[in-house]
């Protein structure tokens with residue numbers, strides 16, 4: 001939910017930026033076009049932004065470069081320490097998608113990259129309901145994460161990873177909570193959002209959600 005992946009990310013904090021740069025062959029396709037994907041999320045964001053799963057602050061830097069105000073939420077101490085060194089001025093709090101200190105400002109955009117899959121689909125639905133309450137009337141969600149068209153497509157990608165000898169990637173695909181577009185669509189709709197999906201690479205899709213008109 002929020003803390004079960006902390007140990008993994010505490011350990012990964014120092015080498016994470018070399019993974020996203022494509023130096024880890026197993027994850028090269030997951031992080032293909034990483035900088036463009038983050039840029040696409042930043043360009044679609046507006047106003048006061050709450051970012052979940054800040055990691056080493058790569059999306060944060062792009063949001064700040066767009067002139068946006070960012071409130072970062074990150075559960076891993078190792079990642080928070082890393083991002084504090086990069087962006088000492090950033091408003092950064094310990095928390096996770098389902099439990100975080102709520103900012104006083106009206107929130108215009110909720111963003112996250114490569115993190116929403118840490119929640120089960122049930123938890124994702126609960127988080128989306130909370131975001132609907134958190135966001136102002138014109139508020140939006142912009143996420144990028146690994147998503148599959150169908151369960152079969154996910155199974156095929158997992159088997160392909162195993163055949164290539166990418167056992168860490170295959171284990172992630174089997175044990176983390178990667179969802180499908182139909183499931184996510186249902187969750188966004190049930191929470192009161194319209195959502196559009198835009199494919200970014202073989203794994204990652206951008207999701208842009210706005211509040212449904214009443």
Ligand SMILES: C[S@@+](CC[C@H](N)C(=O)[O-])C[C@H]1O[C@@H](n2cnc3c(N)ncnc32)[C@H](O)[C@@H]1O
Nearest residue numbers: 001002009053054055076096097113114115118
């Ligand atoms: C793969 S990294 C992505 C970092 C960064 N957003 C990026 O795009 O490079 C996933 C991040 O999500 C954080 N995380 C894990 N579970 C989380 C949760 N339940 N809520 C918020 N963040 C979470 C991890 O600590 C880690 O920093």
